[in-house]
Amino acid sequence: MIRKARIDDVKKIHGLLMHTEEHEALVLPRSFSQLYSHLRDFVVAVDDNDDVVGCCALNIIWDNLAEIRSLVVVPSQRGRKLGRKLVETCLSEAVTLGIYKVYTLTEAPDFFAHLGFVEEDMEKLNQKIFLDCLNCARFPDHCNEVAMIMNL
Numbered sequence: 001m002i003r004k005a006r007i008d009d010v011k012k013i014h015g016l017l018m019h020t021e022e023h024e025a026l027v028l029p030r031s032f033s034q035l036y037s038h039l040r041d042f043v044v045a046v047d048d049n050d051d052v053v054g055c056c057a058l059n060i061i062w063d064n065l066a067e068i069r070s071l072v073v074v075p076s077q078r079g080r081k082l083g084r085k086l087v088e089t090c091l092s093e094a095v096t097l098g099i100y101k102v103y104t105l106t107e108a109p110d111f112f113a114h115l116g117f118v119e120e121d122m123e124k125l126n127q128k129i130f131l132d133c134l135n136c137a138r139f140p141d142h143c144n145e146v147a148m149i150m151n152l
């Protein structure tokens with residue numbers, strides 16, 4: 001099941017973002033402070049015991065622009081459409097908010113292409129660069145992320 005994140009989920013979300021394997025796409029860790037203040041951005045996938053097994057966030061950037069970030073599904077639950085459902089729930093929320101352009105910066109572009117995102121020139125996402133990239137240790141020479149965008 002996919003549901004909005006709750007305060008009790010924060011420690012599990014933090015763990016999911018901290019513990020992706022080295023061979024996997026990079027998912028930026030987030031501090032507890034960032035997770036608490038952005039908790040309303042998050043949806044989570046939960047198992048039958050209501051334990052969090054995946055998460056994804058929709059971050060509003062500008063008047064018609066939002067970012068999907070912090071997407072992770074625990075390895076044991078992959079391949080069961082949870083990643084797709086998490087992203088689709090965030091896209092649906094964007095439409096509800098009146099936001100029709102959603103992008104992600106990712107090291108897993110094939111997954112997002114499979115869901116209908118298309119590659120975008122990173123330079124066109126200048127609001128994002130101003131907000132986050134300038135403070136990222138990997139910017140600009142060690143960034144392996146690809147910008148993928150979907151017009152809804």
Ligand SMILES: CC(C)(COP(=O)(O)OP(=O)(O)OC[C@H]1O[C@@H](n2cnc3c(N)ncnc32)[C@H](O)[C@@H]1OP(=O)(O)O)[C@@H](O)C(=O)NCCC(=O)NCCS
Nearest residue numbers: 025071072073078079080081082083084106108110111114
């Ligand atoms: C990427 C990730 C979220 C996918 O989660 P998942 O629950 O296994 O994915 P789903 O089962 O929902 O897959 C949905 C569709 O995408 C396809 N897919 C899954 N991973 C894919 C990949 N790496 N490349 C291309 N297609 C992929 C599936 O075959 C499925 O296709 P279908 O719906 O047409 O049958 C998961 O592998 C993960 O957490 N990876 C580590 C972190 C990461 O890469 N995060 C995203 C980038 S920042």
